[in-house]
Amino acid sequence: MNKHSIFHPTRRISLLRNASLIGFVMLMEYFGIRHQIVGGGPQGSPPLDSYCVFGGVETVWSYVTKGQFLQKTNLSNLVLFTAAVLVTLLTGASFCGWICPFGALQEWISAIGKRLFGKQFTLPIHVDKPLRYLRFVILALILYMTISTNKLWFEFHDPFKAFFGFEFELSPGFVILVLLSLLSIFIERFFCKYLCPLGALFSLLSPRSFIQLKRQSSHCIGCNVCNKSCPMGIDVAHAENTGGDCIRCLQCMENCPKPEALILEAGKAPSPPIPHSTNHRH
Amino acid sequence: MRFGKIQYGLTVLFIFLSVIGGAMSLNLWATRQNIPTTATVTEDIRGWMTLKQVSEAMNIPVSEVKARLTLPVDTNDAKSLKELSSERGLSTEEFKERLFQK
Numbered sequence: 001m002n003k004h005s006i007f008h009p010t011r012r013i014s015l016l017r018n019a020s021l022i023g024f025v026m027l028m029e030y031f032g033i034r035h036q037i038v039g040g041g042p043q044g045s046p047p048l049d050s051y052c053v054f055g056g057v058e059t060v061w062s063y064v065t066k067g068q069f070l071q072k073t074n075l076s077n078l079v080l081f082t083a084a085v086l087v088t089l090l091t092g093a094s095f096c097g098w099i100c101p102f103g104a105l106q107e108w109i110s111a112i113g114k115r116l117f118g119k120q121f122t123l124p125i126h127v128d129k130p131l132r133y134l135r136f137v138i139l140a141l142i143l144y145m146t147i148s149t150n151k152l153w154f155e156f157h158d159p160f161k162a163f164f165g166f167e168f169e170l171s172p173g174f175v176i177l178v179l180l181s182l183l184s185i186f187i188e189r190f191f192c193k194y195l196c197p198l199g200a201l202f203s204l205l206s207p208r209s210f211i212q213l214k215r216q217s218s219h220c221i222g223c224n225v226c227n228k229s230c231p232m233g234i235d236v237a238h239a240e241n242t243g244g245d246c247i248r249c250l251q252c253m254e255n256c257p258k259p260e261a262l263i264l265e266a267g268k269a270p271s272p273p274i275p276h277s278t279n280h281r282h
Numbered sequence: 283m284r285f286g287k288i289q290y291g292l293t294v295l296f297i298f299l300s301v302i303g304g305a306m307s308l309n310l311w312a313t314r315q316n317i318p319t320t321a322t323v324t325e326d327i328r329g330w331m332t333l334k335q336v337s338e339a340m341n342i343p344v345s346e347v348k349a350r351l352t353l354p355v356d357t358n359d360a361k362s363l364k365e366l367s368s369e370r371g372l373s374t375e376e377f378k379e380r381l382f383q384k
C-alpha cells in the first residue's frame with residue numbers, strides 16, 4: 001500500500017480527488033449556512049434541497065405528471081441529476097467518488113478509524129452481500145412515499161440535509177447522521193455500500209458506462225493490494241472490470257504495483273459483473 | 283482508447299460542471315422559491331413567508347393573521363414566520379397550524 005503523504009508525486013490522483021471533494025463539501029456548507037443566515041423564499045437564499053442531486057430523482061415524477069416541482073425543489077435539481085447521470089453513463093459511478101460531499105465525509109471519518117485501529121473492519125460476506133440490496137429497497141421506499149405524499153418525504157430522515165443544512169436539532173436525520181458517522185469509523189463508506197438510494201441508481205447505470213476500469217490478467221501478479229485499498233469491498237484482484245459498485249476512486253490503481261494491471265479504457269463492451277468480497281482483502 | 287488517472291478525474295469534473303454551466307447559460311438553472319398564490323392548508327404556507335405574504339396568500343388582512351398567531355398588533359409585517367416562531371420558542375410547524383385553527 002502507498003504510505004506516502006498525499007502530496008507525494010505517486011499520490012497525485014488522491015490529491016486531485018480530495019481537492020475536488022473538499023471543493024464540493026465547502027460549496028454545500030456555504031449553501032447551508034447562507035440559507036440559515038438569510039432565510040428562504042424569493043427574498044432569501046434557496047434551501048439546500050435545491051442543490052441536491054437526489055432531489056432531482058424525487059421531483060421528476062411530479063414534474064413529468066403535473067408540471068410542478070415538489071416544495072423546496074426546482075429546475076436546478078433536474079439539471080444536477082442530468083449532470084450526474086451523464087457523468088455516470090460516460091465515466092461510471094464517479095459522482096460518488098469525486099463529487100458527493102456525503103461520500104467525502106464518510107471517507108474522511110473512516111480515515112480517523114484507520115488511524116485509531118490501524119485498519120478498517122469488514123462485514124462477513126454472507127451479511128455483506130444481501131445487505132447491499134438494502135439501498136434498492138430504500139430507493140423504492142423513498143420514491144413510493146414521495147409520490148404518494150407529494151412532498152420530500154425523506155427530508156426529515158436525510159443525514160445529508162442534517163449535516164449540510166446546519167440545523168442541528170434532534171431529528172431522525174440527525175440521529176441517522178450520528179449513527180452513520182460512528183459506523184463509518186469502523187466500516188469504510190458504510191452508507192454508500194449499504195444504504196445510499198442514489199448510489200443504488202448509479203450502480204445500475206455504471207456497468208454500461210463508456211469508460212470502464214479493467215484488470216488485465218496478463219499483467220496482474222495477484223498481490224491483492226487492490227482489494228485491500230478498495231473502500232467498496234470489491235474483489236478487484238479477480239475481476240475483469242470493477243462493475244456497478246465501483247465509485248471510481250482509483251485507489252486500487254494508485255496502489256497497484258503493476259502500472260498496466262489496472263487500466264481505464266473506453267469503447268469496449270463491459271465484461272460480466274464481478275463478485276463483491278470483503279474476504280478477499282487479505 | 284486509454285485514459286490516464288488525472289485525465290479521467292478532470293474529465294469527470296469537466297462533464298459535471300459543463301452540464302451545470304450549460305444549463306445556467308441557457309437560463310435553465312432556477313433555485314428560487316415562488317410565493318404561493320393561494321394557501322388553504324398548512325402545507326401551502328412556508329416558514330420563510332412574511333406576515334404580509336401570508337395574508338396575501340390566505341386572502342385575509344394582516345391584522346387577522348396576527349390575531350390567529352396571537353402576535354401584538356405592532357409586529358413588523360416584513361418578519362417571516364420562521365423568525366417569529368423561533369423568537370417565541372415555537373416550531374415553525376406549530377406556528378403554521380395556528381393559522382388554520384378555528
Ligand code: SF4
Pocket residue numbers: 215219220221222223224225226227236237255256257258261262
Ligand atoms: S490488479 Fe494490481 S494490485 Fe490488484 S492483484 Fe493485480 S497486481 Fe495486485
Ligand code: SF4
Pocket residue numbers: 213229230231232233234236242245246247248249250251252253
Ligand atoms: S474498484 Fe478501485 S476505483 Fe472502484 S471503488 Fe474499489 S478502489 Fe475505488
